[in-house]
Amino acid sequence: MSTVADSTRVAEAARRVVQEHDPARGGVEEFLAATFDAGLAWVHFPEGLGGLGVSRGLQAVADTILQDAGGPVPFALNPIGYGMAAPTVREHAQTDELKRAWLRPLAATEHIWCQLFSEPGAGSDLAGLATSAVQDGDEWVVNGQKVWTSLAHQARWALLLARTDPDVPKHKGLTYFVVDMHSPGVETRPLRQLTGQAEFNEVYLTDVRIPDAHRLGAVGDGWRVAMTTLMNERSSIGAGGGRRGTGTIADAVGLWAARPDLHTPALEDRLTRLWLRSEAQRLTSERSRATATVDGPGPEGSVGKLVNAELNQQVYRFCMDLLGPEALLYHDYTLRDLERTEDRLGPVQQRFLRSQANTIEGGTSDVLRNILGERVLGLPGDLRADSGKAWKDIPRG
Amino acid sequence: MADATHFVFTDEQRELRAAVRRFAAEQSDEQVVRRLMESDLGFDPKVWARLGAELGVLGLSVPEADGGVGGTLVDQAVAVEELGAALYCGPLFGTVLLAIPALVAAPDGEVRDALLAPLVEGARTAAVAVGDRAGAFDPAVVTVTATAGGALTGTVPRVVDGAAADDLLVAATGPGGVGLYAVEGTAAERIPLTTLDLTRRQADVRLTDAPARLVAGPAEAERVITHALRVGSALLAAEQVGGAQHLLDLSVEYAKGRLQFGRPIGSFQAVKHRLADMMVDTEHARSTAYHAAWALGDGSDDPALAASIAQATCSAAYADVAADTIQVHGGIGFTWEYQAQLYFKRAVTDAALLGSAEDHRARIARLVLATASGDAAPRVATGTEAR
Numbered sequence: 001m002s003t004v005a006d007s008t009r010v011a012e013a014a015r016r017v018v019q020e021h022d023p024a025r026g027g028v029e030e031f032l033a034a035t036f037d038a039g040l041a042w043v044h045f046p047e048g049l050g051g052l053g054v055s056r057g058l059q060a061v062a063d064t065i066l067q068d069a070g071g072p073v074p075f076a077l078n079p080i081g082y083g084m085a086a087p088t089v090r091e092h093a094q095t096d097e098l099k100r101a102w103l104r105p106l107a108a109t110e111h112i113w114c115q116l117f118s119e120p121g122a123g124s125d126l127a128g129l130a131t132s133a134v135q136d137g138d139e140w141v142v143n144g145q146k147v148w149t150s151l152a153h154q155a156r157w158a159l160l161l162a163r164t165d166p167d168v169p170k171h172k173g174l175t176y177f178v179v180d181m182h183s184p185g186v187e188t189r190p191l192r193q194l195t196g197q198a199e200f201n202e203v204y205l206t207d208v209r210i211p212d213a214h215r216l217g218a219v220g221d222g223w224r225v226a227m228t229t230l231m232n233e234r235s236s237i238g239a240g241g242g243r244r245g246t247g248t249i250a251d252a253v254g255l256w257a258a259r260p261d262l263h264t265p266a267l268e269d270r271l272t273r274l275w276l277r278s279e280a281q282r283l284t285s286e287r288s289r290a291t292a293t294v295d296g297p298g299p300e301g302s303v304g305k306l307v308n309a310e311l312n313q314q315v316y317r318f319c320m321d322l323l324g325p326e327a328l329l330y331h332d333y334t335l336r337d338l339e340r341t342e343d344r345l346g347p348v349q350q351r352f353l354r355s356q357a358n359t360i361e362g363g364t365s366d367v368l369r370n371i372l373g374e375r376v377l378g379l380p381g382d383l384r385a386d387s388g389k390a391w392k393d394i395p396r397g
Numbered sequence: 398m399a400d401a402t403h404f405v406f407t408d409e410q411r412e413l414r415a416a417v418r419r420f421a422a423e424q425s426d427e428q429v430v431r432r433l434m435e436s437d438l439g440f441d442p443k444v445w446a447r448l449g450a451e452l453g454v455l456g457l458s459v460p461e462a463d464g465g466v467g468g469t470l471v472d473q474a475v476a477v478e479e480l481g482a483a484l485y486c487g488p489l490f491g492t493v494l495l496a497i498p499a500l501v502a503a504p505d506g507e508v509r510d511a512l513l514a515p516l517v518e519g520a521r522t523a524a525v526a527v528g529d530r531a532g533a534f535d536p537a538v539v540t541v542t543a544t545a546g547g548a549l550t551g552t553v554p555r556v557v558d559g560a561a562a563d564d565l566l567v568a569a570t571g572p573g574g575v576g577l578y579a580v581e582g583t584a585a586e587r588i589p590l591t592t593l594d595l596t597r598r599q600a601d602v603r604l605t606d607a608p609a610r611l612v613a614g615p616a617e618a619e620r621v622i623t624h625a626l627r628v629g630s631a632l633l634a635a636e637q638v639g640g641a642q643h644l645l646d647l648s649v650e651y652a653k654g655r656l657q658f659g660r661p662i663g664s665f666q667a668v669k670h671r672l673a674d675m676m677v678d679t680e681h682a683r684s685t686a687y688h689a690a691w692a693l694g695d696g697s698d699d700p701a702l703a704a705s706i707a708q709a710t711c712s713a714a715y716a717d718v719a720a721d722t723i724q725v726h727g728g729i730g731f732t733w734e735y736q737a738q739l740y741f742k743r744a745v746t747d748a749a750l751l752g753s754a755e756d757h758r759a760r761i762a763r764l765v766l767a768t769a770s771g772d773a774a775p776r777v778a779t780g781t782e783a784r
Contacts, residue, residue: 254769254775255774255777258774268762268766269758272758273758275765279706280682280684281681283681284681286684287684290404303680307681326777329780331780334783348776349777349778369669369670370673372673373670373673376673377649378649378653
């Protein structure tokens with residue numbers, strides 16, 4: 001439980017960081033390292049590991065002070081690191097020395113992280129993945145192909161889920177590792193997407209050696225460890241919030257206001273529906289945050305990712321329909337280095353194309369509806385054709 | 398905008414919710430609802446009196462000085478939500494959603510005080526005949542005229558809870574403009590109507606030189622009626638949330654227990670995904686209804702916008718969830734014996750009362766889109782950039 005004393009302690013620590021470190025002069029990495037050392041990277045983590053051992057709800061107290069002083073939003077700089085790697089490493093790494101060795105550079109954004117989960121043959125059915133890890137003395141030898149890996153070309157470390165036992169049912173034969181992306185045998189290739197850009201990568205792993213010390217959790221316990229990562233991914237994607245009228249809907253409303261020549265009653269009602277649903281979801285996120293501190297997470301907290309993904313698509317489709325034939329042009333399909341592109345989101349046509357991924361990435365909307373149905377509403381699971389079978393006997397294709 | 402306490406219920410509000418739920422389970426189960434909806438009066442005045450005098454849930458946001466509990470609109474919304482979940486039969490719409498808020502907003506005076514106290518105690522009931530247009534006050538649709546001496550003449554069609562009401566609050570055009578008047582129910586000719594939803598009655602009200610007392614004169618009437626319609630919209634949204642949640646629970650339980658093709662129908666994704674969407678709509682409805690209750694209570698948001706957001710969302714959600722409930726249940730959902738039809742008809746009724754979802758969206762468009770700036774519009778590619 002958070003107390004007034006904890007809140008004061010967090011606020012004081014944040015003010016000290018701000019007094020002693022100027023993000024504008026000292027640089028982002030130094031500022032974030034100081035934030036880690038002060039226990040403000042994840043206030044609910046233990047002391048010495050970037051936290052103060054206080055309630056997670058107090059993170060906002062620290063973030064407000066740090067960011068009001070011009071501090072960066074670290075999640076934006078190292079999203080997989082902050083959102084997924086940090087909680088998983090903190091909970092499952094083998095020693096405190098390793099936890100600290102990974103977490104401090106992660107927090108400072110000196111080391112970017114990525115995740116090696118999805119494979120060409122394992123998307124929604126992640127537990128069916130085929131990348132193998134075979135033990136060889138104190139090391140594991142990894143072979144396989146991963147896909148949809150964002151930041152792989154920049155990342156120093158990756159979270160890896162690999163199959164260590166093909167002879168047991170799929171969930172039971174997985175083990176979780178941290179892999180050094182600079183290891184021999186790691187090859188990263190950009191994966192071009194339908195927008196023309198390459199935000200993601202394919203990662204080929206060929207005889208990559210990982211020390212057993214970098215295994216997270218027990219051999220065969222990888223699925224349970226992965227749940228730590230995925231639950232955090234979902235809550236970080238679903239967070240949302242913000243002021244009324246901000247977010248994706250602002251693009252549609254802005255375009256509407258800029259183009260009165262294109263207004264029709266049918267389009268107006270369509271936009272109003274989208275605005276209304278955005279506002280209902282925004283209020284739901286606000287309610288979820290307010291009640292989670294009192295009652296824990298409720299059903300309303302699980303709907304954000306699903307709703308926002310579909311809304312994004314509908315909002316940009318509206319923009320395209322508003323523009324009519326004008327929308328049928330594009331700026332440039334030349335593959336460019338995204339890091340050098342100033343306007344990453346690009347013109348509205350690119351945003352429209354990009355939104356097609358929203359209902360797939362981070363859990364497809366189809367699977368999310370299953371999860372809402374089964375985990376929140378308590379409905380029975382679907383029949384599974386692979387239930388109880390050894391992984392190697394499951395048909396793939 | 399919203400402070401930290403928004404959306405978080407106090408211990409007292411949780412207890413209130415539990416008490417009303419308990420009362421509704423005892424006094425308004427499905428059998429009772431079915432008996433009352435086919436009775437002459439449409440409700441049980443003894444139970445109504447207990448809601449007022451014993452539970453004290455008819456005037457929760459009425460100031461103590463006016464004989465109320467001195468609580469907030471959120472308290473009242475909690476009680477209305479639970480009564481909506483039980484499809485409680487009684488003049489809630491006329492009395493709690495509209496008449497009491499109108500009287501609370503009306504200028505102090507003997508007429509107001511004499512009317513308000515018995516309504517809060519559950520000793521009398523009221524109906525409001527103001528001729529709203531889509532949930533908003535419009536003097537142009539007032540069909541009743543008032544003489545300088547306060548005698549009303551005219552007809553108001555389809556007044557909810559009008560047939561049994563002890564008091565009628567009527568908007569009438571007098572020499573100085575539109576005022577809000579109180580008429581004894583017995584002074585009006587009332588023609589009870591067979592309603593689509595038998596649990597929410599309506600009557601045509603005909604007034605012929607009916608003696609009336611002035612509640613709010615032309616200088617105040619618009620403000621008073623607008624306040625009542627907005628509070629009524631927020632509370633109606635709470636009722637819609639209560640009904641939608643009840644139907645979602647009912648549908649989920651059915652989908653777990655109903656077996657076809659040798660398995661529970663809830664294990665089929667077609668059914669499971671429909672239920673997931675029903676849950677999303679219900680959660681959205683809940684957020685907008687609670688937001689309206691909090692915002693109208695503490696002034697933290699534009700009341701017209703908050704009320705329309707709630708009504709546009711909740712009207713659509715309840716009606717959609719009710720239709721989906723029938724679908725999930727299949728044939729049984731279409732029968733007279735099964736309760737889905739009762740809620741379906743209430744959902745359709747609530748969606749049309751105080752403005753439809755379309756009406757409220759049109760209002761939102763005027764409040765939001767018409768005032769938006771195009772300065773932050775995203776760039777539009779022109780096809781010439783690459784050259």
